[in-house]
Amino acid sequence: MLFYLFAAIALAGGLGVVAFRNPVTSAFSLVASFLGLAALFIHLNAFLVGVLQVLVYAGAIMVLFLFIIMLLDIKSDEGPKITKLMGLGAALLAMVFVGMLWRVTVSLKSAPLETLYPEVRSDAHEIGRLLFGEYFFPVQVVGILLLVATIGVVVLSRRAVR
């Protein structure tokens, strides 16, 4: 079934990010993970969000990451070795979290998802109507946030002038 294939891609990509020593390999692994996640979004009838995930996350953000990794040119990735204690602690924390989640999801027993009939309007249409209707002010605020972030990046990356 398609769900298991894409879930496996997303999870394997996620594991790769943590496991690979080379940051460039980690970044490509994260791209694979994001593509699997986007496929899961589309599987859930969220077409616009899936496309946004590919364009913004797997496209723009990961290119930025790769650009910075290659710009900094890191020779030795990790300094001191990861100790056994650290690995054990991280694994234990993650296990406890997944265990709690397992208990909750097993006890949830939600109804099976109902098949949706072909909709009259696409989801992009509906989301656009919400964004430029009910959520028009937040959209403007987010625009200002992006502007401030851009100015902040320019100021941060300028060499300090005395």
Add this chain to the structure above:
Amino acid sequence: MNQGIEPYLLVSGILFAIGFAGVVLRRNIIVIFMCLEMMLSAANLTLVAFSRHYATPLSTPDYQAHVLLFFIITVAAAEVAVGLAIIVALFRTRRSIDSDSVSALKF
């Protein structure tokens, strides 16, 4: 499609846990940052799953969740831009991106 949303929630949770373990385990600041992005994306999957959960043949999915996701992705993009600029500035002063080399604020 006749399964519930539990598999999606489980995938989301496991992906979040992997990202969390990565933040604890890795020392490379860029990899830590990538793990943070992964945790953010995993939370997005939960939003979409619940939005789909409340959809019936008669009603459309709850698109408010998709709008929230749109804002989350926008803020994440801004966060990545600023964070990577900070990492570059850090690399200029310390010549290293090891998280152990940044301990000036340590008590």
